[in-house]
Amino acid sequence: MSVEAVVMMGLSWAAIFALTAFCLTRLVTRR
Amino acid sequence: MTASTPERWATKAGVILAVAGSAVGLGNFLRFPTQAALYGGGAFMVPYFCAFLLLGMPLMWCEWALGRRGGSLGRHSLPGIYLALTGRRWARYLGVLGIYIPFVILVYYTYIQSWTLGFSVFSILGRFRGVAEREAMEAALLGYLGIGEGPLSVPGWGLLFLGITLALNFWVIYRGVSAGIERLSRIAMPLLFVMAIVLMVRVLTLRGVGVATVGQGLDFLWRPDFGKLRDASVWLAAAGQIFFTLSLGLGAIITYSSYVRPDEDIALKGLTSASLNEFCEVILGASIAIPAAVVFFGAVETTAIAQGGSFNLGFMAMPVILQQMPLGGLLGLVWFLLLFFAGVTSSVSLMQPMVAFLHDEFGWSRRRATVGLFGMTAAYLAPVVLLNKYGFLDEMDFWACNMFLVLGALVEVIVFVFLLGIERGWEELTRGASIRLPVLFRYTLQYVTPLYLLILLVSWTWQQALPKLWLEGVDPVARPVVIASRLLMLVVLAAMLLAVRTAFRRPQPPTTHSLGPHLEEDEEHVR
Numbered sequence: 001m002s003v004e005a006v007v008m009m010g011l012s013w014a015a016i017f018a019l020t021a022f023c024l025t026r027l028v029t030r031r
Numbered sequence: 032m033t034a035s036t037p038e039r040w041a042t043k044a045g046v047i048l049a050v051a052g053s054a055v056g057l058g059n060f061l062r063f064p065t066q067a068a069l070y071g072g073g074a075f076m077v078p079y080f081c082a083f084l085l086l087g088m089p090l091m092w093c094e095w096a097l098g099r100r101g102g103s104l105g106r107h108s109l110p111g112i113y114l115a116l117t118g119r120r121w122a123r124y125l126g127v128l129g130i131y132i133p134f135v136i137l138v139y140y141t142y143i144q145s146w147t148l149g150f151s152v153f154s155i156l157g158r159f160r161g162v163a164e165r166e167a168m169e170a171a172l173l174g175y176l177g178i179g180e181g182p183l184s185v186p187g188w189g190l191l192f193l194g195i196t197l198a199l200n201f202w203v204i205y206r207g208v209s210a211g212i213e214r215l216s217r218i219a220m221p222l223l224f225v226m227a228i229v230l231m232v233r234v235l236t237l238r239g240v241g242v243a244t245v246g247q248g249l250d251f252l253w254r255p256d257f258g259k260l261r262d263a264s265v266w267l268a269a270a271g272q273i274f275f276t277l278s279l280g281l282g283a284i285i286t287y288s289s290y291v292r293p294d295e296d297i298a299l300k301g302l303t304s305a306s307l308n309e310f311c312e313v314i315l316g317a318s319i320a321i322p323a324a325v326v327f328f329g330a331v332e333t334t335a336i337a338q339g340g341s342f343n344l345g346f347m348a349m350p351v352i353l354q355q356m357p358l359g360g361l362l363g364l365v366w367f368l369l370l371f372f373a374g375v376t377s378s379v380s381l382m383q384p385m386v387a388f389l390h391d392e393f394g395w396s397r398r399r400a401t402v403g404l405f406g407m408t409a410a411y412l413a414p415v416v417l418l419n420k421y422g423f424l425d426e427m428d429f430w431a432c433n434m435f436l437v438l439g440a441l442v443e444v445i446v447f448v449f450l451l452g453i454e455r456g457w458e459e460l461t462r463g464a465s466i467r468l469p470v471l472f473r474y475t476l477q478y479v480t481p482l483y484l485l486i487l488l489v490s491w492t493w494q495q496a497l498p499k500l501w502l503e504g505v506d507p508v509a510r511p512v513v514i515a516s517r518l519l520m521l522v523v524l525a526a527m528l529l530a531v532r533t534a535f536r537r538p539q540p541p542t543t544h545s546l547g548p549h550l551e552e553d554e555e556h557v558r
Binding site: 017027030 | 076
C-alpha cells in the first residue's frame, strides 16, 4: 500500500471512528 | 394506532437503528466502493466529506425537525405534515413527493431485494460452484431473472423469493412502528454489522490467493488521484453518493422522526444515525467487495467491474470471488444475507410513509392500509418483473433515484427555510438537544444547501435527464417499454395527487394536538 493511500484511508477511518464514538458516548452518558 | 394513542418508538436505540437501517442499504456495500474507485480513490473522500457537511447533515437534521414537528401535530406523512406546518393548502401537493418517491422505489427495490435472498440460498446450496467467470455468473443472474438460460434458470424460484420478501416486508409493516419496524431494526442492524465485520476480516486476511495482495486491493481503492478534483463530475458524484446513502429527499426519515416524542434529542439522534451509516459505508463497505475483486481479478479488470456498476460487483463478481475461498458457500450466504438485511431495513422505511398517509388522512386501520399498499405494490410489480429485460426497472430507478430525490430534498429545504421559517425550524431542531449545533449549520441550511441542491438538479438535468428523455442510446426494441414505464410513473403520480386532493376534502380524523400556527386560521378553508 502506498503512503498516500494509507494516509487517506487512515484519515477517513479516524474521522468516522471519532464521529461514531462521540455520538455513542453522548447517547450513553446522557441517560 | 389511533389518534388518542399515537404510535411511538419504544426506545432511544430503536429509532436510531431504524433511521440508520433506512440509510444503510445495498449502496453502502456496492455503490460507494465503485464510486470511490472510479472517481479519484482516496481523493474522492475530499468532496465526499464536503458534501456530508454541507448537504448531508443539514438535510438530515432538516428532515428530523420537520418530522418531529409534524408528528407533534398528529401528522406522519409529508402531505399532512406540509399542510400542518405551513397552513397553505397547496403545500399538501408538494408533500405528494413524500409518498410517491418511496412507493416507486419500493416497487423495484423489493424485487432486487428478493434476488439477494435467492442468491443467499443458492450460495449455501452450492449452485454457483464451478462458475469461475464473471460472464458465466452474468448468464446465471439473467437465467434467474428469466431473461436467458443458466444454472439458476429454475422456473418459479424468482417468484418464490419475491413472494417471501414481500411477505416479510408487509408483515413487519403490519406489526407497526414499534412492534414491527423497531423490532426488525434491533435484530437486523446488529446482525448486519456482525456479518459485514466477518466479511471484512475474511477479505483483509486473504493470503496467497488470486493475482494480487490485499494491500494492493486497498491501495487501488484509497490511493488518491488529486488531479480528479478539478473534474466537476467527481464533486457531483460525491454529492450524489451522500444523498443516496443517507436516504435523503424521500420523506422516509421525516415519517420515522414523526414518531419520536416532542422533547427528544433529534440533533444527536440524527448525527448518530448518519455516523452509523458512514461507519457501514466508509469502513465496512469499502473493505469488502473492491479489495476482494482486486485480489482475485486484478486492478484492470476491477476497473471494468466498477464501470459496469454495482450489480456487476455484487451479483456477478462477488459470487465468483467468494466461492474460491474456503467455506465459499457459507461466505456467499453471509454476503447475500448482508445485502438482504441492508435491503429490508430500507424497504420497510419506504412503506411506512404510504401506510401513515392512508391512516392519517383516510382514517384507514393499519391492517387496511397495509393490504392496500400490498395491492398497489403487487400490481406495479407485475410489469417490473415481466418487462425487466427491456429496461422497465432501470427507467424507474433513473428517474426516482436521480431526479425525484433531489427535487424532494429541494422542496423539503424550501419548506423548512422559507415556509416554516428558519427561526422556527432551527428552534425545533435544537430543542432538547444535548449537543450544541454550530450556528454555521443554520446558515449552511439557509443558503448553501439549497444552492447545492439546485446545482445538482440543474447539472443532472442537463447531463443525464435530457439525453435520457430523448431516448438517446435506448435500443429501438426497448423504446415502447421505456415509454410505458414513464407513462405508468405519471399515472401513479396523478393518482396520488388525486388521493391527496380527496383525502383533505373529507372530514379529517382528530389530531393529537392543535394543527399548527398557520393552519388554525386556514382550517376552515382546508376542510
